[in-house]
Amino acid sequence: MTDDDEGSAEYRRILAENLRYVEAFDRSALTAAPLSGLAVLACMDARLDVEEALGLRTGDAHIIRNAGGLATDDAIRSLIISQHLLGTNEVLVIGHTGCGLLGADEAALRDRMTAETGQRLPVEFGSFRDIDDSVRAQVERLRTHPWIRKVPVHGLVFEVETGRLYEIA
Numbered sequence: 001m002t003d004d005d006e007g008s009a010e011y012r013r014i015l016a017e018n019l020r021y022v023e024a025f026d027r028s029a030l031t032a033a034p035l036s037g038l039a040v041l042a043c044m045d046a047r048l049d050v051e052e053a054l055g056l057r058t059g060d061a062h063i064i065r066n067a068g069g070l071a072t073d074d075a076i077r078s079l080i081i082s083q084h085l086l087g088t089n090e091v092l093v094i095g096h097t098g099c100g101l102l103g104a105d106e107a108a109l110r111d112r113m114t115a116e117t118g119q120r121l122p123v124e125f126g127s128f129r130d131i132d133d134s135v136r137a138q139v140e141r142l143r144t145h146p147w148i149r150k151v152p153v154h155g156l157v158f159e160v161e162t163g164r165l166y167e168i169a
């Protein structure tokens with residue numbers, strides 16, 4: 001892949017792919033409120049295709065993703081909008097086996113970033129020692145947050161080896 005002023009070959013492929021998408025696009029009647037009433041908070045891991053794994057289609061759900069699938073202040077910001085402005089009434093938190101944050105050395109990562117950039121920043125990456133415990137902690141934070149509605153909040157772990165979802169909270 002070569003990079004130039006017009007972006008990588010992959011970026012140009014994506015723009016061309018979108019033109020094909022537009023030709024077949026038939027979802028202009030969808031409204032912003034998710035049809036299933038679901039909001040999903042999941043890790044950004046590329047092996048976890050949330051729509052495919054859960055049988056969701058365009059328009060069905062809000063999918064909020066970050067490294068680790070953590071209930072960060074920003075994820076909660078999105079969930080508040082999802083619930084209070086767009087009417088979702090059930091939450092799934094999805095972690096997964098083989099997560100990059102599992103056992104990650106935060107201090108080493110901060111040192112590496114400092115060495116690469118010359119800037120030391122107090123960024124917390126949210127590493128954890130056990131995926132089940134991490135998902136339970138995210139679920140607990142959402143269940144007890146005063147601005148998150150008292151709706152069902154489920155905790156699941158996606159097994160990247162099999163594609164199976166395990167309920168753990």
Ligand SMILES: [Zn+2]
Nearest residue numbers: 043045099100
């Ligand atoms: Zn992950």
